[in-house]
Amino acid sequence: MNPPDPGTQIITLLAAAMLVVQLLMVAQRMLLTNIHLFALQSLLLGLAAAAIAFFQDVPHLYFMAMLTIAGKGIALPWFLHRLVRRIGIEQEMHPWINPPTAMILCGAFTLVGYLVARPLVLGARQGANVLSIAIALVLIGFFLLINRRRAVTQVLALLCAENGLLDQLRG
Amino acid sequence: MNPIAIIAQTLLLLLLAPLLSGLIKNWKARLQNRRGPPVWQPYFDIAKFLRKDMVVSEHASWIFLATPYVLFLSTLTAGLMVPMVTAQAPLSLFGGVLAVVGLMALGRFFLALGGLDPASAFGGMGSSREMTLAAIAEPAMMLAIFTVAITAGSTNLSRIAETSLATPLNFLSPSHVLAFTALFIVLLAETGRIPVDNPATHLELTMIHEAMVLEYSGRYLALIEWASSMKQLILMTLLCNVFFAAGLPAQWPDVGVGLIVLLAKLLVLAAAVVLIEFTNAKLRLFRVPDLLSAAFVLAALALISTFIFT
Numbered sequence: 001m002n003p004p005d006p007g008t009q010i011i012t013l014l015a016a017a018m019l020v021v022q023l024l025m026v027a028q029r030m031l032l033t034n035i036h037l038f039a040l041q042s043l044l045l046g047l048a049a050a051a052i053a054f055f056q057d058v059p060h061l062y063f064m065a066m067l068t069i070a071g072k073g074i075a076l077p078w079f080l081h082r083l084v085r086r087i088g089i090e091q092e093m094h095p096w097i098n099p100p101t102a103m104i105l106c107g108a109f110t111l112v113g114y115l116v117a118r119p120l121v122l123g124a125r126q127g128a129n130v131l132s133i134a135i136a137l138v139l140i141g142f143f144l145l146i147n148r149r150r151a152v153t154q155v156l157a158l159l160c161a162e163n164g165l166l167d168q169l170r171g
Numbered sequence: 172m173n174p175i176a177i178i179a180q181t182l183l184l185l186l187l188a189p190l191l192s193g194l195i196k197n198w199k200a201r202l203q204n205r206r207g208p209p210v211w212q213p214y215f216d217i218a219k220f221l222r223k224d225m226v227v228s229e230h231a232s233w234i235f236l237a238t239p240y241v242l243f244l245s246t247l248t249a250g251l252m253v254p255m256v257t258a259q260a261p262l263s264l265f266g267g268v269l270a271v272v273g274l275m276a277l278g279r280f281f282l283a284l285g286g287l288d289p290a291s292a293f294g295g296m297g298s299s300r301e302m303t304l305a306a307i308a309e310p311a312m313m314l315a316i317f318t319v320a321i322t323a324g325s326t327n328l329s330r331i332a333e334t335s336l337a338t339p340l341n342f343l344s345p346s347h348v349l350a351f352t353a354l355f356i357v358l359l360a361e362t363g364r365i366p367v368d369n370p371a372t373h374l375e376l377t378m379i380h381e382a383m384v385l386e387y388s389g390r391y392l393a394l395i396e397w398a399s400s401m402k403q404l405i406l407m408t409l410l411c412n413v414f415f416a417a418g419l420p421a422q423w424p425d426v427g428v429g430l431i432v433l434l435a436k437l438l439v440l441a442a443a444v445v446l447i448e449f450t451n452a453k454l455r456l457f458r459v460p461d462l463l464s465a466a467f468v469l470a471a472l473a474l475i476s477t478f479i480f481t
Contacts, residue, residue, distance in 0.1 A: 009340050010343075012343075012345060013343045013344075013345075016348035019345065019348075023465065023472075024465065027461060027465030028462075029461075099461045100465070103465050103468040107472045107475075110472055114479050129345055133345065
C-alpha cells in the first residue's frame with residue numbers, strides 16, 4: 001500500500017467518518033440521537049467539501065461547505081428537533097428490520113458500493129474510495145427510508161441519502 | 172526484554188490505572204453539576220479495601236479464592252505486552268495481540284467462575300450477563316485488531332506501533348476509521364461504561380460487573396477493582412497508541428516524552444468516554460447486543476475493507 005497524498009487521505013477519512021455515522025444511525029433506535037447523528041454527518045460533509053476546496057484549489061466549494069454546515073448541520077436539525085418536541089412523537093423508532101440484521105445488510109451495501117464504483121473510476125483523480133463510500137451512503141440511506149415507518153424518520157433518512165448523493169458529486 | 176522496562180511499566184500500570192478511573196468519575200460528576208469524588212479517591216478505596224477483613228462464604232471453593240489473583244496477574248501481564256510509553260513493549264510473548272486478548276479472556280473467565288462459585292443468585296446473574304455480552308464484544312475486538320495487524324503485517328503490538336509511527340497516513344484509511352469505532356464501542360462494553368453497564372450503581376436490574384464481584388470483600392475486592400481499572404487503562408492505551416501512534420518514542424530511554432504524550436492522549440480519550448457517558452442513557456440489557464453487533468459488523472467491514480479499499 002503506497003501512501004497517497006495527505007489531501008486525498010483527509011477527504012477519504014471524512015467520507016469514511018460519514019459512513020461510520022450512517023451505520024451508527026442504522027444501529028440505534030432513538031429519534032433525537034438520530035437527528036444529532038444527522039447533524040454530525042452534515043458537518044462532516046461540509047468539512048469534506050472545504051477540504052476539497054482547499055486541497056484541489058476550487059474556491060467555489062467553500063460556498064457549498066458553508067451552505068451545508070449552516071443549512072444541514074445547524075438549521076435543519078434544529079428545525080427537526082423543534083418539530084419532534086412539538087408534535088410529541090414517540091422517542092423510540094420501530095424499524096421493520098431489527099438493527100443487527102439491518103447492520104449486516106448495510107455492511108453488504110457497502111461492499112456493493114465498492115464493486116459498483118471500481119469500474120467507474122479507473123484512472124480518475126480522486127481514487128475509488130470516496131465514490132464507493134458515497135454509493136454506499138446512498139444505498140444505506142434508501143434502506144433507512146424503507147426500513148422506517150414514520151414520516152419524520154423517513155425524511156431524516158432521505159436527507160441522509162441526499163448527503164451521500166452530495167458526497168458522490170465530489171467523487 | 173529489559174528488566175527495568177518491565178518494572179517501570181508494571182509500576183506505571185499499577186499507579187496510573189486508579190487515577191484514570193478517578194479522573195473519569197470526577198469529570199462525569201462535574202458535568203452533572205456535582206462536585207464529585209477527588210481524582211485520587213480510587214487510591215484511598217484500594218488502600219481501605221486492602222486493610223479490611225475478608226468475609227468468604229463457607230460454600231465457596233478454591234476457585235473463589237484464586238480468582239482475584241488470576242484476574243490481577245493476567246491483566247498485569249496483558250498490560251506489559253502493550254506499548255505504553257515507547258513503541259517497544261517490555262514483554263513480547265507468543266502471538267502478540269492475540270495473547271493480550273487471550274489473557275484478558277482468561278481473567279474474565281475466572282471472574283465469571285468466581286461470580287458463580289458462592290452460588291449467590293446475583294453472582295450467577297452477573298456472570299451470565301457478562302458472558303452473553305463478551306461473546307459478541309470479544310470477536311468484534313479481535314476483528315478490529317486484526318484490521319490493524321493486517322496493515323502492519325504482524326500481530327506483535329510493538330511492530331504495529333512502529334508501523335503506525337512510520338506510515339501514519341496509512342492508519343487514516345477508511346478501514347481504520349471503521350475499526351477504531353468498533354474498538355471504541357468494545358471499550359465502552361469491556362469497561363462497563365454507560366450505554367452497556369453503569370459503573371456507579373448496585374441496582375440489581377442493571378448491574379453486570381458489580382453483580383459478579385458482589386461476594387468479594389477486603390483484599391480480594393481491592394485486587395479485582397484494581398484489575399478492572401488496569402484493564403480500562405490497557406484498552407484505552409491500546410486504542411490511542413495503535414491508531415494514533417504519533418509522538419510515541421521508538422526506544423526505551425525517551426520515556427519522559429512518551430509519558431507526557433500518553434497522558435495527553437488518555438486525557439482526550441477519557442474526555443470522549445465521559446461525554447458519551449454523560450449524553451447517553453443506559454441501554455436496556457436486551458438492547459445491548461444491538462450495539463455490540465453494530466460494533467461487530469463495523470469491525471468485520473473494517474477487516475474486509477483492508478482488502479477492497481486500496
